[in-house]
Amino acid sequence: MKVEQVSLAYGDKQILRDVNFEIRDIVRTGVQQGQVVSLIGRSGIGKTQLFKILSGLNQPTSGKVKLGNGNLIKAGDMGVVFQNYYLFEWRTIYQSLEMSAKKNPALKESQIKNEINKYADDFQLTEHLSKYPQQLSGGQRQRVSIIQQLLKGSSFILFDEPFSGLDIIVLEKVVNLIHQVSLSDELKTLIIVSHDIETSLSLSDTVFILANEEGKSGATIKKEIDLCAEGIAWNPDIKHLAAFKEIVAEIKGSI
Ligand SMILES: Nc1ncnc2c1ncn2[C@@H]1O[C@H](COP(=O)(O)OP(=O)(O)OP(=O)(O)O)[C@@H](O)[C@H]1O
Ligand SMILES: [Mg+2]
Structure with a gap:
């Protein structure tokens, strides 16, 4: 998936500005592993708005979201798990x-x-x-x-705040579940939109930070963290690693 120069404004209120990122195919030696990407940002920054654009349910004011085959995404291409579990x-x-x-x-x-x-x-x-x-x-x-x-x-499944409002036991189950889904197919690509930094990181290979840049209105991708390159992706003990704690602290400082 390729997100190119996506911006969203309501009237003169800029919500998203020049959002650019790409989700690449991840290879994990010896394990069938799909992609798991987290989009992290504080409450109200524009995560759900970006989620709706990525799932093809809303159109951006400008910019594009493309799939690997070059096609623009449209509603129905993506599996979508909403914040309120609509049934x-x-x-x-x-x-x-x-x-x-x-x-x-x-x-x-x-x-x-x-x-x-x-x-x-x-x-x-x-x-x-x-x-x-x-x-x-x-x-x-x-x-x-x-x-x-x-x-x-669907190959793509988007989750909006899958960890909010869960008790610790259920949270653990949901984390395991999402991990199992990511292992179920090499092509599965999961996008988790969340403000829960620790939990999202523990599942992801890549993290994108959605935040405001100083002096500019509208949120954009301020940072991309490659947890594979950092050597901590898919580690069951990730939360105890010094590198993990450093990255969490870094993210908290930038959102
Ligand atoms: N239809 C609309 N018209 C104008 N502003 C809107 C509209 N919908 C959302 N917004 C604004 O867009 C901003 C981003 O909202 P969004 O729901 O994406 O935040 P969020 O990052 O998902 O927050 P949370 O973590 O609380 O779910 C908010 O300031 C919100 O008020
Ligand atoms: Mg939201």
Whole structure:
């Protein structure tokens, strides 16, 4: 994915300015590893606005978002997990998942039931399949929302604040889950939009910092950190490494 000179303004209010970045194919020796990129920035900086542009749901005022094949992205190209885990309230969880699976050209009708049951089992949702969304907790809704995108089969999945409002046990599960998804396919590319620096870093190969530059309005990518080059990507003990703590401190100083 290539983001070129993306700017967004509402009237004379500049939200994003000249956002440029590229998500490259990551190679991890001996392991099937997709790309995991974090976009970090403080509350109100413009993360959700950029998220909507990256997912093709909103158009920027200027600039482009292209895929590897050179095509401009459009709504539907990306799997999207929203900040509020939007689900159809009048459908059961099973029906919602079935609808997503039907959008996946690689899944045959006869495989759908099995796929849904497999994910429901992995994500501890089996007993909730016949329930309606309002009968689920926030963490359960989030898991349904993630499975929906997995069933759809999109290579790109964008997550808006996947770690907010979760208790420590559920947080750990979601982190593991996103990590498993990143290992599921070499081509999977996950984009995590978050203000939780430590958690996002622990999952990512690359981090982009969205912040204001001094004296200029509108947020832009102020820094790119390559965690592979730093030698700390995918390390299960990452949070205890001195290099990790230094990078976290550096980010906190720049957002
Ligand atoms: N339709 C709109 N018109 C004008 N300003 C808007 C509109 N939508 C959002 N904004 C402004 O854009 C800015 C960025 O909002 P955004 O939701 O992207 O922040 P965020 O970084 O996702 O914050 P959070 O971490 O709290 O979710 C805010 O100042 C917000 O007020
Ligand atoms: Mg937001």
